[in-house]
Amino acid sequence: MSEPAVLFVDDEVNILKALQRLLRHEGWNVLTANRGSEALALLDQHPAQVVVSDQRMPEMSGVELLSSIRQRHPAMVRMMLTGYTEMNVAVDAINQGEIFRLITKPWNDEELKATLRQAFDHYALKNEIKRLNQVSREQNLRLQDMNRNLEGKVRDRTKQLAEKHQELRIAYVQTIRALAEAVDAKDSYTRGHSERVGVYASKMGREIGLPKEVIERVYISGLLHDVGKIGVRDAVITKPDRLTPEEYEEIKMHPEIGARILQPVEFLSDVVSCVRHHHEWYDGCERGYPDRLAGDSIPLPSRIIIVADTVEAMTSDRPYRKGMQLDAVERELVKYSGSQFDPRCVDVMLRLLEDEGDSFIKKDQKFDIHAFLEV
Ligand SMILES: [Fe+2]
Ligand SMILES: [Fe+2]
Numbered sequence: 001m002s003e004p005a006v007l008f009v010d011d012e013v014n015i016l017k018a019l020q021r022l023l024r025h026e027g028w029n030v031l032t033a034n035r036g037s038e039a040l041a042l043l044d045q046h047p048a049q050v051v052v053s054d055q056r057m058p059e060m061s062g063v064e065l066l067s068s069i070r071q072r073h074p075a076m077v078r079m080m081l082t083g084y085t086e087m088n089v090a091v092d093a094i095n096q097g098e099i100f101r102l103i104t105k106p107w108n109d110e111e112l113k114a115t116l117r118q119a120f121d122h123y124a125l126k127n128e129i130k131r132l133n134q135v136s137r138e139q140n141l142r143l144q145d146m147n148r149n150l151e152g153k154v155r156d157r158t159k160q161l162a163e164k165h166q167e168l169r170i171a172y173v174q175t176i177r178a179l180a181e182a183v184d185a186k187d188s189y190t191r192g193h194s195e196r197v198g199v200y201a202s203k204m205g206r207e208i209g210l211p212k213e214v215i216e217r218v219y220i221s222g223l224l225h226d227v228g229k230i231g232v233r234d235a236v237i238t239k240p241d242r243l244t245p246e247e248y249e250e251i252k253m254h255p256e257i258g259a260r261i262l263q264p265v266e267f268l269s270d271v272v273s274c275v276r277h278h279h280e281w282y283d284g285c286e287r288g289y290p291d292r293l294a295g296d297s298i299p300l301p302s303r304i305i306i307v308a309d310t311v312e313a314m315t316s317d318r319p320y321r322k323g324m325q326l327d328a329v330e331r332e333l334v335k336y337s338g339s340q341f342d343p344r345c346v347d348v349m350l351r352l353l354e355d356e357g358d359s360f361i362k363k364d365q366k367f368d369i370h371a372f373l374e375v
Contacts, residue, residue: 004120005029005048009039009065010081011057015105022109028116036060036068043073049123050116052079052103055086062086063093070098075126077119079103172267173220173369180223183230187238189318190226192363198222199367200308200349200360201301207348212372214301219367221274221301222308228258228275240319255279256290274301278309283339295342303342307333307349310341315361326353326361 006028008019016032023030031046033039035057043051051069055062066078080090081103093099100122101115180194201222205215229237232254236247243251259276262268277298281287284294314324314332324332330350337346353360 003027003029004050004123005031005046006050006052006116006119007031007033007039007043007046007048008052008081009033009036009057009062010054011035012054015054015081022112023116026113026116028120036065039065040068040072043069043076047073048076050077050079050119052081052116055080055082055089061089063089063098066093066098075123075130077123077126079115079119081105081107170369173367176220176223179227183227186229186234189238189316193312193316194223194226195366196312196361196363197225197305197308199365200311201304202367203352203360204304204308204345204348205301207352208304208344210300216372217270217274218301218304220268221271221278222305224258224262224268224271225275225278225305225309226254226258227261228254228256230261231257252279252289274299274305277302278305280306281340282342285339287340298342303345307341307345311349311353311361316363326358329353 004027006023008016008030009032010016011034013034016034020030020032029046029048031042031048033042036053036059039051039053051066053062053065057065062080062082066080069076069078077100078098079101080093080099082090083105087104090099090102094102100119103112103115177195180198184190184193184195198219199222202215202219205218210218232250236243236250239247255276255278259272262272262275276290277293279289280291280293280298280302282295282298282303284292286292288294310332311329314329315326317323330353333341333346333349337343
């Protein structure tokens with residue numbers, strides 16, 4: 001930075017010369033002018049931090065000069081150097097905030113220097129405050145900008161994540177479906193059985209008013225309820241005649257085998273017990289398996305699935321019989337309500353069959369994953 005500059009304005013040349021002499025060694029650039037107009041012209045060429053003006057001068061008074069400097073160079077520090085006779089004018093000017101300090105003639109050399117030093121410091125301080133204000137204003141703007149950007153980014157990312165999550169859930173359900181279809185394919189008579197049990201069970205869940213995530217669990221459990229049949233011999237599963245007691249024991253293993261197959265799959269952990277208990281009897285009698293649980297200790301999805309499973313099986317053709325009519329199915333449900341089935345689940349199923357009739361057991365229906373998972 002160039003050396004600090006001070007401009008003295010006085011119509012007495014001797015005073016200007018004396019001031020120049022006095023300040024020769026201070027390291028300041030000392031500018032002088034005889035009158036107001038000259039001072040203004042000079043300042044356009046040589047900017048100064050401090051101006052010190054006499055009051056009584058021809059053409060333009062000191063107060064007039066300083067107020068026009070205030071307009072053109074607002075940052076400049078303005079002072080007056082004046083005799084006692086012009087004191088009143090100078091005091092007025094100070095009171096109006098025009099002037100930083102007043103120096104009286106004749107001046108004390110050291111005081112004058114000290115006052116000038118203060119004026120330069122004052123200028124530097126004001127400048128620094130202005131600079132800091134500017135910096136903080138710019139930083140604020142930048143921060144606002146960053147905030148806006150960040151909000152947008154977070155919104156975009158959240159949307160992308162939600163979409164990815166949705167894709168993953170759909171892929172997950174499709175994978176489970178493929179597995180269920182593989183199980184059903186072991187026997188041409190049970191093709192589509194698992195999907196339909198899942199659909200019937202999910203409709204029951206909705207009718208009961210279960211929360212969405214539980215309905216999803218009910219559907220998935222329905223899809224997977226017979227997955228353990230993978231571990232049962234095909235000859236037993238596809239046997240068209242009555243099963244021997246030994247063969248029946250073999251079939252009865254499928255809920256346990258299913259639970260064992262699903263056990264290691266972490267994201268199916270809440271489905272495992274639903275699969276394991278889908279052949280328990282509500283009254284806890286020995287015909288239920290594998291654990292002879294009773295009542296509410298049987299998971300609700302299992303109690304739902306056993307009803308859905310029974311309706312699906314009874315209404316489908318088998319090698320040894322045709323699918324049953326709905327009224328016969330309803331009679332069976334009522335007959336076993338409270339023993340094999342949870343009466344509440346039977347009521348829900350009867351309501352659905354009443355409302356939907358034969359369309360409830362349509363063979364080609366599939367669970368609409370996209371509609372269901374739509375957020
Ligand atoms: Fe089963
Ligand atoms: Fe089944």
